[in-house]
Amino acid sequence: MEGEEMVLLAIAILSILLGIYLWKKGNSKEPFWAALFDVIGNILVWDLPVFLTFRAWSVFLWLIGFGIFIIFIWATISNWF
Numbered sequence: 001m002e003g004e005e006m007v008l009l010a011i012a013i014l015s016i017l018l019g020i021y022l023w024k025k026g027n028s029k030e031p032f033w034a035a036l037f038d039v040i041g042n043i044l045v046w047d048l049p050v051f052l053t054f055r056a057w058s059v060f061l062w063l064i065g066f067g068i069f070i071i072f073i074w075a076t077i078s079n080w081f
Helices: 003-025 032-044 054-080
Strands: none
Touching: 003 054, 032 054
């Protein structure tokens, strides 16, 4: 693997782990779906940095982490061909 791919993998893993930490730190009464819809609603109305709960930030970091991980897989596979 090249250096750029390793950086993508490291960023993806770190954002997912930070998301897990924030999820555990957040309000245990807030369900996953409420946090997910809060994040999607904020993204749709361009209130991107205005997440009000730890769990909303957690879901946002998970989405970013999984997106970067998919880019990492795509970049790795494209190097094979």
